[in-house]
Amino acid sequence: MKTIIAINNLSKQYASGHQALKKINLEIKSGEIIALLGPNGAGKTTLISVICGLVSPSSGSVHVNGFNIIKDYRETRALIGLVPQELTLSAFESVWNTLNFSRGLFGKKPNKAYIEQLLKDLSLFDKKDTELRLLSGGMKRRVLIGKALSHEPRILFLDEPTAGVDVELRKDMWNIVRRLRDTGVTIILTTHYIEEAEEIADRVGIISDGELLLVEEKHALMQKLGKKQLVLELRDAIDHIPESLNAYALTLSDEGYKLTYRYDTRSDRTGITTLMKAINASSLTLKDLQTQQSSLEDIFIDLISSKENLK
Amino acid sequence: MNIQAVKVIYKYEMLRTWKTLFQSIASPVLSTSLYFIVFGSAIGSRIESIEGVPYGSFIVPGLIMLSLLTQSIANASFGIFFPKFTGTIYEVMSAPLSHYEILLGYVGAAASKSFIIGIIILATAGFFVDLDIKHPFWMMFFLILTCITFSLFGFIIGLWATNFDKLQLIPLLVITPLVFLGGSFYSISMLPPFWQTVTLLNPVVYLISGFRWSFFEVADVSIWTSLVIILGFLAFCLALVAWMFKTGYRLQN
Structure with a gap:
């Protein structure tokens, strides 16, 4: 054009x-x-x-x-x-x-x-x-x-x-x-x-x-800039995240039924495979899982705040 | 040249005149008629003629100038100030037209309106006193030149003013006293010698004197002095407006 x-x-x-x-x-x-x-x-x-x-x-x-x-x-x-x-x-x-x-x-x-x-x-x-x-x-x-x-x-x-x-x-x-x-x-x-x-x-x-x-x-x-999140729904509620999963910065919500993992689609290794293996090795049982793409708004806030941080 | 744009600005400004007919035309005509009744007939009948001209007729050129000056300034300053105030000026400023075309539209309309008012007042004066205009060409020339010059001056005030107070400041505190003290109602030869000299510093004296000469061949100063002063003021206004446009003064950040 x-x-x-x-x-x-x-x-x-x-x-x-x-x-x-x-x-x-x-x-x-x-x-x-x-x-x-x-x-x-x-x-x-x-x-x-x-x-x-x-x-x-x-x-x-x-x-x-x-x-x-x-x-x-x-x-x-x-x-x-x-x-x-x-x-x-x-x-x-x-x-x-x-x-x-x-x-x-x-x-x-x-x-x-x-x-x-x-x-x-x-x-x-x-x-x-x-x-x-x-x-x-x-x-x-x-x-x-x-x-x-x-x-x-x-x-x-x-x-x-x-x-x-x-x-x-x-x-x-x-x-x-x-x-x-x-x-x-x-x-x-x-x-x-x-x-x-x-x-x-x-x-x-x-x-x-x-x-x-x-x-x-x-x-x-x-x-390119979008971050995704992987939401893991558990069959049984947990009151704390198992130590073996500490490396993944997961957040626990929904009264212990939901684990959320945030990852960057730009990186070569998203960490999903190792996370799944670690979950497999733990005692957790999954009921469902889904991924969500971040919106332009999230990208925008990310960009602006990273610029602020640079100052 | 963007003639179409000059035309629409001119038309728009003139339309404003017809929309506010009472304020624009009836009000200056009414106030001038009151001056004629009070000064011309009531008081004037007790005043002797000045330099062979009956007092009622003597004040006609001064009264026309009084209206021309105040109306030219008011019209032109308001014409450009108001869009600046409301923000609608953005459209004119972003259109493909030069500053001088903007000037032509706004000042042209303000001057036309003042000219119409001048003619109406002249006709109104004819009802009250006998008018025998000795130099109609010079009379028209002074009339038009004054309309243009003071509309340009009004445009400058409109650009300069940042609020309604400032818009009124110069017409009220400078122009009105200068016109009243510039020989609208008297000949400066009636003043004591000291005040005669002081009065010569008032530029409006030259304006009224020249205009009065075109009516009665009676003047306080020579017609050529009058002409040079008014042309000098026109040149000053043009230079000022050129500087304002060049620097984007109050129009462009």
């Missing part, structure tokens, strides 16, 4: 001295959905803001479709739609007018049919003459998406699109994102909901404290 956004050694230091981005390098492919995952204050919004022209970079460069975001800002910005994190809308404008305003800002001639279809896709058509202040939070969020799409961009930035949005609406939003991807739009979303990245992203980038810790294809990431 063609690279649509190329970020090279991008750094941003605010006037306050806060280093929001530290030498970020990232290539985003045309047509993919990439989720930038990170805790609050990690630098996700700053990264988006630099690419969209709201924040000027301190050093490094960003190219969008081969154009430099500073030198060729007209070309790059015309390709981009931005949905901000906050519900920032003019209160007294109608849905219809605000979408047409956005389209015009990006230099496009009015296109009634396109805006009509867009509003229909976002289930907003029946609200087209309503003033923005009268809309619910979820609808306002959809209006912001509509505004971002009003000039037919090829790249869409969604900054925390589902922050403070209920479950139903969140799923609705994911469907909108998937439909957009099907039309060829490249989507970059920031989120601190792991579930969101896991659900819709093709690739996941993890940002913490201004650094891009890693970028991986989602499934590969989960496989």
Whole structure:
């Protein structure tokens, strides 16, 4: 796939001295959905803001479709739609007018049919003459998406699109994102909901404290970094773990009926065979056993905490 | 140039005017009419003519300037401050348009609105006093130049202001006193010599004097001095706004 956004050694230091981005390098492919995952204050919004022209970079460069975001800002910005994190809308404008305003800002001639279809896709058509202040939070969020799409961009930035949005609406939003991807739009979303990245992203980038810790294809990431756990269900309860199994750092739960063993899928030796042999040699009798893959959330917490530990 | 964008900003700002018709147009017209009634008719009838111009007519250029200045500043400063305040400015800043196109949209709309108000006040004045404009071309020129210059100044205030208090600060504490003391209601030749000299430090004096000359050929200072001062102020505002854009002042982090 063609690279649509190329970020090279991008750094941003605010006037306050806060280093929001530290030498970020990232290539985003045309047509993919990439989720930038990170805790609050990690630098996700700053990264988006630099690419969209709201924040000027301190050093490094960003190219969008081969154009430099500073030198060729007209070309790059015309390709981009931005949905901000906050519900920032003019209160007294109608849905219809605000979408047409956005389209015009990006230099496009009015296109009634396109805006009509867009509003229909976002289930907003029946609200087209309503003033923005009268809309619910979820609808306002959809209006912001509509505004971002009003000039037919090829790249869409969604900054925390589902922050403070209920479950139903969140799923609705994911469907909108998937439909957009099907039309060829490249989507970059920031989120601190792991579930969101896991659900819709093709690739996941993890940002913490201004650094891009890693970028991986989602499934590969989960496989590569994922820890698994083996849960052993015992026929008879035990009150302590036999000494012969001490080497395996097992945990006992469920009133002595459950033993849990955590292992790393990345290591050559997971220790499962020797553990099973040791259990065989002990007096324990197994009733059942199962393995569980850790979620993206566990991976995320692992990464962030290992970085903290390094400091 | 992104003409489409300039057009939508202009249209949006003008639409705001029609939506708040009373506040935008009726209110300055009403307050000016009150000035005419009080100063022009009630008090003015007891004041002799100034340099051959009846007092009621004499104050017309000053009153128009008073409204033009306050309205140009208020419109332009609010136009850019409000999207900054609500956060909707992100859209304008991330659109493919240069700072000067943004300026053209916002200042163009504010200046147009002030121009309309100026014309309406002029027409209103016609109901109260006889107006014989000696130099209509110069009158229009001064009117338009003032609308543009002070809308630009208002835009700068709107960019600079970080809260509503600051937004009001300069119009209220600087502009209004300067206009009132700049010869709106009197000729500076009526002042004692010392205050005549002090008054010449007030830039608004030149503005009102030039504008009044275009009506009655009566002026406190030469028309050319007036022209140089107002063009100088326009150049100052342009330089300031250019610096603001270059450094991303209050617009870009």
